[in-house]
Amino acid sequence: xxxxxxxxxANVKKxxxxxxxxxxxxxxxxxxxxxxxxxxxxxxxxxxxxGKSCRLRWLNYLRPNIKHGGFTEEEDxxxxxxxxxxxxxxxxxxxxxxxxxxxxxxxxxxxxLKKKLLGKRKESSRSHRLHPNQALNEExxxxxxxxxxxxxxxxxxxxxxxxxxxxxxxxxxxxxxxPPALWPKYHPxxxxxxxxxxxxxxxxxxxxxxxxxxxxxxxVKPDSPKSIGANMQRELDCSALGFQLPSSGGTLSMQACAxxxxxxxxxxxxxxxxxxxDEEHQQLADLDCYKEIYGEKxxxxxxxxxxxxxxxxxxxWDSASALHSDPMIPDYALRYExx
DNA sequence: AAAGTTGCCAACCGCACAACT
DNA sequence: CAGTTGTGCGGTTGGCAACTT
Numbered sequence: 001x002x003x004x005x006x007x008x009x010a011n012v013k014k015x016x017x018x019x020x021x022x023x024x025x026x027x028x029x030x031x032x033x034x035x036x037x038x039x040x041x042x043x044x045x046x047x048x049x050x051g052k053s054c055r056l057r058w059l060n061y062l063r064p065n066i067k068h069g070g071f072t073e074e075e076d077x078x079x080x081x082x083x084x085x086x087x088x089x090x091x092x093x094x095x096x097x098x099x100x101x102x103x104x105x106x107x108x109x110x111x112x113l114k115k116k117l118l119g120k121r122k123e124s125s126r127s128h129r130l131h132p133n134q135a136l137n138e139e140x141x142x143x144x145x146x147x148x149x150x151x152x153x154x155x156x157x158x159x160x161x162x163x164x165x166x167x168x169x170x171x172x173x174x175x176x177x178x179p180p181a182l183w184p185k186y187h188p189x190x191x192x193x194x195x196x197x198x199x200x201x202x203x204x205x206x207x208x209x210x211x212x213x214x215x216x217x218x219x220v221k222p223d224s225p226k227s228i229g230a231n232m233q234r235e236l237d238c239s240a241l242g243f244q245l246p247s248s249g250g251t252l253s254m255q256a257c258a259x260x261x262x263x264x265x266x267x268x269x270x271x272x273x274x275x276x277x278d279e280e281h282q283q284l285a286d287l288d289c290y291k292e293i294y295g296e297k298x299x300x301x302x303x304x305x306x307x308x309x310x311x312x313x314x315x316x317w318d319s320a321s322a323l324h325s326d327p328m329i330p331d332y333a334l335r336y337e338x339x
Numbered sequence: 340a341a342a343g344t345t346g347c348c349a350a351c352c353g354c355a356c357a358a359c360t
Numbered sequence: 361c362a363g364t365t366g367t368g369c370g371g372t373t374g375g376c377a378a379c380t381t
Contacts, residue, residue, distance in 0.1 A: 107348050111346065
């Protein structure tokens with residue numbers, strides 16, 4: 001049995017609000033406030049509307065200082081950078097833009113801004129192999145497994161693409177030195193920017209530098225036998241995204257924001273959790289970060305501060321998490337070792 | 340001119356969570 | 361402490377207008 005409905009569905013009006021309803025609601029709230037109870041409000045003023053509907057109408061259209069349309073370039077940039085870093089948490093994004101509502105920003109993003117930013121890249125990447133998650137989304141609903149994971153990954157991919165796009169278009173610096181409220185929501189370890197550095201193994205494991213933008217580094221040893229398959233897959237992923245991999249050495253300027261768990265799968269195997277086979281699973285399980293994510297062994301030495309060359313700063317996520325709330329400590333590095 | 344398609348956006352829905360009893 | 365209620369949020373839908381065929 002579900003919970004009781006918030007109102008009598010049969011006796012409430014739905015659809016667009018009339019001018020009289022607006023005036024009635026506005027006058028009431030301006031004079032008496034909401035009384036702390038939206039559910040009771042419509043009854044008090046004789047409105048045949050659901051309390052939730054009244055709340056939405058007030059918050060999105062009737063309250064003072066609401067702006068509609070006419071988003072500025074600056075607002076575009078704020079929306080983009082926040083979307084890339086925290087995803088579709090519109091209420092948080094809206095909180096950074098006075099006068100804008102979450103609904104407005106959501107609509108603006110979905111109908112205009114996303115297309116504006118992704119339009120060119122979509123065109124160019126169509127000629128490449130589609131990422132499996134994209135393919136899934138674009139070729140109808142192949143929802144045969146783990147739809148949440150797929151959706152998350154698609155969103156992460158979109159954010160990756162946008163981050164790339166944004167770097168070229170807006171030069172918006174990205175940083176995870178955000179208040180905890182802005183941290184990504186899906187994984188306790190958080191979404192994070194990662195920068196893949198295709199350097200030689202020794203550099204990749206211990207000496208990977210974190211640049212001045214304070215980005216989290218996802219270091220991979222490219223030449224390890226166990227990671228050959230993974231790298232090949234990564235190459236495919238990168239080409240789908242329109243990146244060029246250096247043949248060897250050097251730095252792949254691939255900065256992205258993604259769900260760690262989902263991206264681990266998509267980057268290494270292009271598969272969701274439920275579709276990873278035994279052999280692949282074993283391969284994946286060999287990664288300590290994977291063990292950490294799935295809690296298969298104690299977590300130590302895998303989530304580190306940016307000063308991870310200093311062993312004393314290494315520690316399990318719990319301690320790293322505590323450090324992360326300190327604005328003086330920038331970000332954390334995820335190291336993949338012993339691939 | 341009619342029919343079909345696309346874009347836009349206001350509003351709704353269901354869920355999660357906090358507050359209250 | 362469990363059940364209930366209200367609030368807030370993000371995803372989705374429905375309807376209208378503009379555009380295309």
